[in-house]
Amino acid sequence: MDLYCTRPGCSRPLNPCPDLDDPAVLKSVQQKYCTSCGMPLLLLNRYMPQKLLGQGGFGAAFLARDRYTPGLRPCVVKQFQPSGNLTANQLQIAQDLFEREAEVLESLGNANSQIPDLYAFFELTVPDGRSGQSQQFFYLVQEFIDGQTMEDELIQQGPFSEAAVRQVLSEILEVLAFVHANGSIHRDIKPSNIMRHRKGRLYLLDFGAVKQATKGGAAAHSTGIYSQGFAPPEQVAGAQVYPSSDLYALAVTAIQLLTGKPPNELYDSYKNSWKWQSFAQVSDRLAQILNRMLQPSASDRFQSAEEVLQALNQTPATPHPATPAKPTPAASPAPTPVAVSPPQPPLSSPPPFSPAKQRPTVAPFSALELLRGAALTGFEAGLLAIAMVSLLGTMLGSGFWLLLLLILWILQWRRIMDWKDLLILSGLTLAGVWFFPILRQLPLTTGPMVLPAAQVVLLAVMAGLAAIAVTALFRLIYKLLSSFLS
Numbered sequence: 001m002d003l004y005c006t007r008p009g010c011s012r013p014l015n016p017c018p019d020l021d022d023p024a025v026l027k028s029v030q031q032k033y034c035t036s037c038g039m040p041l042l043l044l045n046r047y048m049p050q051k052l053l054g055q056g057g058f059g060a061a062f063l064a065r066d067r068y069t070p071g072l073r074p075c076v077v078k079q080f081q082p083s084g085n086l087t088a089n090q091l092q093i094a095q096d097l098f099e100r101e102a103e104v105l106e107s108l109g110n111a112n113s114q115i116p117d118l119y120a121f122f123e124l125t126v127p128d129g130r131s132g133q134s135q136q137f138f139y140l141v142q143e144f145i146d147g148q149t150m151e152d153e154l155i156q157q158g159p160f161s162e163a164a165v166r167q168v169l170s171e172i173l174e175v176l177a178f179v180h181a182n183g184s185i186h187r188d189i190k191p192s193n194i195m196r197h198r199k200g201r202l203y204l205l206d207f208g209a210v211k212q213a214t215k216g217g218a219a220a221h222s223t224g225i226y227s228q229g230f231a232p233p234e235q236v237a238g239a240q241v242y243p244s245s246d247l248y249a250l251a252v253t254a255i256q257l258l259t260g261k262p263p264n265e266l267y268d269s270y271k272n273s274w275k276w277q278s279f280a281q282v283s284d285r286l287a288q289i290l291n292r293m294l295q296p297s298a299s300d301r302f303q304s305a306e307e308v309l310q311a312l313n314q315t316p317a318t319p320h321p322a323t324p325a326k327p328t329p330a331a332s333p334a335p336t337p338v339a340v341s342p343p344q345p346p347l348s349s350p351p352p353f354s355p356a357k358q359r360p361t362v363a364p365f366s367a368l369e370l371l372r373g374a375a376l377t378g379f380e381a382g383l384l385a386i387a388m389v390s391l392l393g394t395m396l397g398s399g400f401w402l403l404l405l406l407i408l409w410i411l412q413w414r415r416i417m418d419w420k421d422l423l424i425l426s427g428l429t430l431a432g433v434w435f436f437p438i439l440r441q442l443p444l445t446t447g448p449m450v451l452p453a454a455q456v457v458l459l460a461v462m463a464g465l466a467a468i469a470v471t472a473l474f475r476l477i478y479k480l481l482s483s484f485l486s
Contacts (some may be wrong), residue, residue, distance in 0.1 A: 003032055004062055006137070007039035007126075013052070015041060015049065020048075026067055030141045042067070044122050047141055049077055059208070060096065063144065066119070074146070075119055080138035097136070102140050104184055109143070111182075114175045114203050116143040145203045150191035150257060159260035162282045169254055170312060170393050171202040177305035179204075180243040184233060187247035187303070190230045191256060229263030233296050244293075246299040247308060251293035258282060265435040272296065286312075311373075371468055376422040377408045378467025382460035383429045386451070387439040430457070 001020040002052045005013040006150040016036055020026045032041040042048060049062040059081045065072040065255045080098040104119035120141040128135050150168065154160070160168070172194060179186055186207065193206045232248035235241050252263050259266060260278035266276040274294050277287055289311050302308045381404040408422070433456055451459075 001026075001048075002050060003041040004051060005037060005039045005042070006039060006049055006060070006077070006079050006139075007034065007037050008060075010034060010037045010234060012036040012040065017041075022258060030128070038127075040124070040126060043077060043124065043139055043141075044120060044206065047075065047077055047120070055081075055106050064141070074144040076116070076142050077145050078140045078142065098140065098206055099386065103473075104207045105140075105142055108179060108182060108184065108207075112175065114171070114201065115179075115207075116145060116203065116205065118142055127378040143203070144193050145197055147195050147197040147203075149205075150194045150196070154191060154195065154257060154260060159280070160257040162258070162286060164230055165254050165257050165282075166275060166286065166312060168202065168257065170252065172204060173305040173309050175204045176243070176246055180246070180305060185241050185243060186246050187231075187235065187249075188227055189246055189253055190227050191253050194253070198467065203354055229267070234298055235297075242298050242303075243305065244298045247293045247302055247305065248295075248298075251290045255280070255294075262462075292479075346360075358445070370473060373409075373422065373465040374471035375464045376426055379460045379464035380404075380422060380426045380429060381408060381467070383433055384457070385434055385463075386442075386456055386459065387429070390439050392439045430460070483485030 001017050002019075003015045003017050005015060007013075012035070015032070017032055018031070020032075031041075031045065033039065037302075041063070044318065045065045046066060046068050049064045049066055050069070051063040053061040053076065055061075060079050062079070064075050064077045064079045066075055078098075078101075088397060099121075102118060102121040105116060106121075109115040109117040111116050120139070122139055124137045125134050126137070126237040127133070145458075148156075152282060172189075176186065176189075186204065188206055189204075193204065195203045195205055197203060227249075230249045230252045231460060232241075232245045235245055255266055255274065257265060259276055261276075261279060266274055266279070268275045274291070276290075286453045289308065293301055293308065302311070384404050437450050438458045440453065442449050442451060
């Protein structure tokens, strides 16, 4: 058996201990020491670290075994191990957070099966072989969850489906509802802190940044400890945090799982808004819920995890034929009185249809995507039209080319194919037309005429330019109409 030294900076932390493979020795040995630095290896004379799991700015985590359990129960040993040049005040804050994590795990973990249990929290004082002075180390021992984090799953499997993200949201919202109801705010929701047990259940991990809330639901001023990209504006600013602060971070987690992209690629700092919908295909309902959770102002978000769960589980109502043409805002039922910004409709149920209020919607493409797709669509449609005319042996009208354009556009709009697929398809079609003269043979009254390959490419390029011009014209018309109707 190998034991891992937990002293920071140890030059040879891995210590082979073959005698511990004997159960009798394992139960009776009093202590083992690191052969490199003399650090005790049996923590609290009980826990045996075997592997470094990870290391951060304020601590390290080790996979360990409990030698006083029949099956040598696996567990996670977290060591308070601040790095960098911290001031005395910063060091005290970090230590307070470490102790608070132990308190929260003790109170919440034992009461909720989706939060790791606390096994031990202790201090260890050992002599430093180099300086001769004593060193203090603080340890927290918690339940080991055998599984993979959402970050690991995303790397291995790629973007999640809407159904998979809904399942993650539902389970973690249940846990957050429990955490918030017990006066705590997690403050570090992200994919690496959500783990799926190998049996399927989700767990919320790492309460190292947890904050106790006041009676009003808000927590005192933030300590400035947060994960870049996931923390809401109020937490980044060091202001008060709220239950809706955790909801914001959970929404960022959800859009990362849906798109497979990190937060910095989904946030438009120029417009101070999230631009994730162009990278994922989800229902309008889920998009509306996530966008409300992502509001920069805490008061404009859902105010509790229960509200988000209610919105997720609520079936959209079908508009009744007798719905008045101009419903008032009061006509939209709201299950709970939550502060919402005026431009944002309540998510408790979809608003009744009203032609006067309904704004035109567009597939979520950027201008670059739109024009790039139009060019490839026109080029591919031009090649296909020539090939089909050659094969069918009759001159087809312009309607056939327009039909091809429409089919290709619908495939893009439905996200069945993107510009990369079109590029590959165009390359294959071009190769076929180039190397097989039968695909560029036009049936004329005077007899079949084989077009030169270069001329076919020129015609296809002209078709692509025509598609760009038409697309740009329609986009301009849409922009003008939108400005008049808004």
